[in-house]
Amino acid sequence: MSSNEFFQRWLAPDKGRLWLVATVVGVRPECSDATTLRLELPVPADFVAGQYYLVRMRIDGAPGVVEQAYSVSSSPWPPSSKIEITIREIPDGRASPLLARQVGEGDQIHLHGPFGSLTWNEADGGPLLMIGAGSGAAPFASIVRFASARHSTVPMALLCSSRDRASILFREPLEELDRCQDQLSVIHTFTRSPRDLSAHFHRRIDASMINEVIGKLSSWDPAPLSLLIAGPLEMVASARQACQALGIEGGRINYELHA
Ligand SMILES: Cc1cc2nc3c(=O)[nH]c(=O)nc-3n(C[C@H](O)[C@H](O)[C@H](O)COP(=O)(O)OP(=O)(O)OC[C@H]3O[C@@H](n4cnc5c(N)ncnc54)[C@H](O)[C@@H]3O)c2cc1C
Structure with missing residues (x-):
């Protein structure tokens, strides 16, 4: 098959945009209200983590x-034609x-992409603070x-806001990575489960929480950190404000709204 024939096969007649037809090769529940789909693409997946x-x-x-x-929730390394996406049910x-x-x-x-600049690659270095809520x-x-698959030694902290333990996305895989990787810290805050001591915090993300997590990261590596924030508008806006109040320059903060 020529490459032209190949792409014609996957080109849906939609404003000339290339839509890949992916096949679902796995379905698994990820938490109380989210499901991960494993997709096989007709071409090698070519995306940057994030x-x-x-x-x-x-x-x-x-x-x-x-x-x-x-968002792709799987790692781009090792290269593969399979990716995973995780859908939180609204x-x-x-x-x-x-x-x-x-x-x-x-x-x-049908998939179109990849897109987005909320990414991290080895050349970006660190330390890196990621703040996420919901999807x-x-x-x-x-x-x-990806960082784990590449044996990266860049210090990273992931601050995750969830309603409660049952609704944490990727709880088991993230806990496993947290246990095995000295340079990674996964920190949970629960907004609706005040007595569950498996979370570090029990409130919405705020400046003092971010400051505490930054303190931990800085004790590993005092270099200026980069920040990635993703989630619903309200959380992203308040986390950005909190970071700016802590003196973190806007240029070091990258964010993505998920709604
Ligand atoms: C860059 C980007 C990446 C994203 N990545 C993911 C991802 O990895 N996993 C994932 O599950 N979602 C992700 N989302 C959100 C996703 O694109 C959809 O918006 C979401 O799945 C809802 O779609 P829907 O058609 O079910 O709802 P719609 O029919 O569009 O909306 C129905 C109702 O739900 C409200 N609503 C819409 N989205 C949300 C939301 N996220 N939270 C709360 N209420 C909402 C709407 O205001 C409306 O009232 C991402 C969004 C963006 C922009």
């Missing part, structure tokens, strides 16, 4: 097609309940997994 794809689908009762963004949403509950192995999903943990799972 990037996302647009997912397109036709939904019964909805006009046209729905496109939503989903009960009244159009796309997420379908993707989280009704997609099965063998189904095909904002997904790009950071990719970054932490």
Whole structure:
């Protein structure tokens, strides 16, 4: 097959944009309200840890097609044609309940991408502080997994805000990486489970919490840190404000809204 024939096969007639037809090769529950889909792409996946794809689908009762963004939660290393995306179900949403509950192995999903600049690569160095809430943990799972796969020694901390223990995204894999990697610290805050002592904090992310986590990172490496923030608008806005109040320059803060 010529390369032109190959791409014609995967080019959906949509404004000339290239949509990859990926096949679902695995489905697993990730936490109480999220599901991870393992997708096989028709070409090697070529993304940087932290990037996302647009997912397109036709939904019964909805006009046209729905496109939503989903971060890759798996590592780009070692190279592979398989990626994972993790969908947190929004009960009244159009796309997420379908993707989280009704997609099965063998189904095909249209993807466009990758996109996004909320990324980390080895050349970026560190120390690195990642702050995530809700689906904002997904790009950071990719970054932490990538750093581990590359045996990186860059100090990293991931501050995750969840309602409670059952709704932590990637709890087991992140806890495992935290145990095995001296330079990684995964820190949880619960917003609705005040008595669960498996979290370090029990409130929304604020300046004093960020300062405490920065103190831990700085004790490993006093170099100026970089910050990545992802999640719902309210959390991203307050975390950015908190960082700026702590004197962290805007240029060192990169963020992504997940709504
Ligand atoms: C760059 C980027 C990366 C993203 N990565 C992920 C990811 O890895 N995993 C993931 O699950 N989602 C991710 N999202 C969010 C995702 O794109 C969808 O917005 C989400 O799945 C809801 O889509 P829906 O069609 O189900 O809801 P919609 O039909 O669009 O919305 C239904 C209702 O839910 C509200 N709503 C929409 N999104 C959210 C939200 N995130 N939280 C709370 N309420 C919401 C809307 O205001 C509306 O009231 C990402 C978004 C962006 C922009």
